[in-house]
Amino acid sequence: MLGIHGLLARLVDVILIVAGALLASHIRFEDFEQTQVDGAFITLSVALALVSFPVAGLYKSWRGRSLLRLTGLVSLAWLLVQAGGLVLMFSVHRTDVISRLWFVYWTAISAAGFIGARLMLHTVLRSVRYAGMNLRNVAVVGGGVHCKELVGKLQASPASGFRASALFDVSAGEVFAPNVIPVFEDLEKFAEHVRKNGIREIWLALPLSEAQTMLRFVNEFRDDLVNIRFIPDVRSLALFDADVVDLIGAPAISLVASPLSARAMVQKEIFDRLFAALVLLALAPLLLIIAIAVKCSSRGPVFFTQCRKGADGQVFRIYKFRTMRAHVEKAGVVTQAAKGDPRITRVGALLRGTSLDELPQFLNVLRGEMSVVGPRPHAIEHDEIYKKLVDGYIHRYRIKPGITGWAQVNGFRGETDRLEKMQKRVEHDLYYLQNWSFRLDMRIVIATMLKGLVSSNAY
Structure with a gap:
């Protein structure tokens, strides 16, 4: 049965559909006497909207949820209604x-x-809620940092429409709740307070290991009209920010998985291919000059290739301009270049110091094996060593490796002769994965062009 708010929302949408059609006709035909509309089409769109909008969840409470997502959902639902109307009108000629x-x-x-x-x-409701009205009381169950942060967010965002009004502390630690929020440690007294004050929201801010505690609260309020929501603390398990995804119709929390969404991966892929193509075209004369210089500097091929790991551990051949004299390494051993390394040619020293030896890697980007920005790939032999010594090392390969990265623009490049250097590099790589944004990629690209080409650590 529809409430008064649902009926009013539907009525407003119907008015907006009809008014939009009439105004559009007036704008289209200019002269008011020539204004004409297709009544059948408008009626059909109204009917489709009244069916589709509730299915899309547009009439549900949007309390505490993203307005940007609501805007996108409204636009998509309306476009689908209009597309459906066009199809039906076409079918009746x-x-x-x-x-x-x-x-x-x-x-x-x-x-x-x-x-x-x-x-x-939303603007009106925001003002009303800041005035202390139209708030939904929430009882929070939990303890520790996760619970403290949740209560803090509730207090810091009254516009969301929720207010922390009780806390059940499951930890034996110090009570952190402000004095204005009553704190309980006895379930019976807590349940009495919830029922007496008409609290309709209970949020369980608990780790996944507290299944028995969750069950106690679910059983206690099983016969009450109370919304019980589980807001899990998965930070002790999840390497990156945990996200809920739909797998074969069931919700799944990603504890260890790619930190970038499918949409973000598409954004990076488009940027990578276009940027790589533009760089290779623009720098073609420079690439030819470098190739000639390398060939003349010593015997051997122009390019140095080596197997590296890409996204999800897929092995590929990375391209660089050769900067060393041809030599043979022992099987399973890769010796990093060191300061004053006699294997490095004069041309090679210049290329390594300015990172120009990395330019052929844009071919790897164009082939889809690398990204412009991402964790730098290391020799496979080094991967096998460091993944056992540095915590989180292997997760650098959750995404494609990059020509430049957050670690490189912050000075962590070149030889890793001490374990601490690799640990710092990995820390910066994991920070990049946890905080990725297209803006951060652009910041790294610009920083690389401005200061990242020349480094005292590159030799």
Whole structure:
């Protein structure tokens, strides 16, 4: 059964659809007397919206949730309604009487109306909630840092519509809740307080290991109209920020998996290919000059190739300009270049000091084996050593390795003759994975161009 708020929301949306169609017709045909609309199409869109919008969850409470996501959901739902209406009108041979410009105007105006109405409502509710009204009381169950942070977020965001009004402390540690929030350690007294004060939200801020504690609270409030939500503390288990994904229709929390979403991976992939292609085209004359210089500096091939690990441990051949005289390494041993290394040629020293020897790796990027920005790949022989010595080392390969990275622009490049140097490099790589954004990639690219090409650590 629909509440008054649901009915009003539907009525407003119907008005916005009809008003948008009429305004679009007036704009399209300019002269008011020539204004014309297709009543059947408008009626069909209203009917489809009244069916589709509830399915999309547009009439559910959006308390504490992302407005950006709501805006996207509204736009998508309305576009699907209009697309469905067009298909049905086409099936009854009525599309010939529909003005395409009018349809575009109508779709845009009504979409703006839907979004504007919801943002206006949110602004009003925000003001009301800051005044201490329209708040939903929450009882938090938990202890430790995770619970403290959750209570802090509730207090810092009254506009979300939630207010911490009770705390059940499951830890034996110091009680951290402010004085205004009653703290309980006895379940019976806690349950009495929740029922007496009409609290309708209980949030379990607990680690996954507290299954028995969760069960106690679920059983206690089984016959009450209380929403019990589990907000797990998975930081002790999850390497990166835990995310809930849908697997074969079941929710799954990613504890150790790729830290980048599919959308982020697509963004990086598009940028990588375009950037690599532009660099190779723009620097083609320089690449030719370097190739000639390398060939003339000593006997051997122009390019040095070596097997490295890519995303998910896939092995590929990395390309560099050769900077050393041809030599043979012992099987299973890779000797890093050191300061004053006699194997390095004069041309090679210049290339290594300016990182110009890395330019052929844009071929690896174009081939999809590397990224412009990411953790630097190491020799496979070094991988086998350091993954046992440095915590989190192997997770650098959750994404494609990069030509440059957060560690490199912060000075952690070149020889890793001490374990501490590799640990610092890995710390910076993991920071990059945990805090990735397209803006951070651009920052690293710009930093590399401005200061990252020349380094005293590169030899």
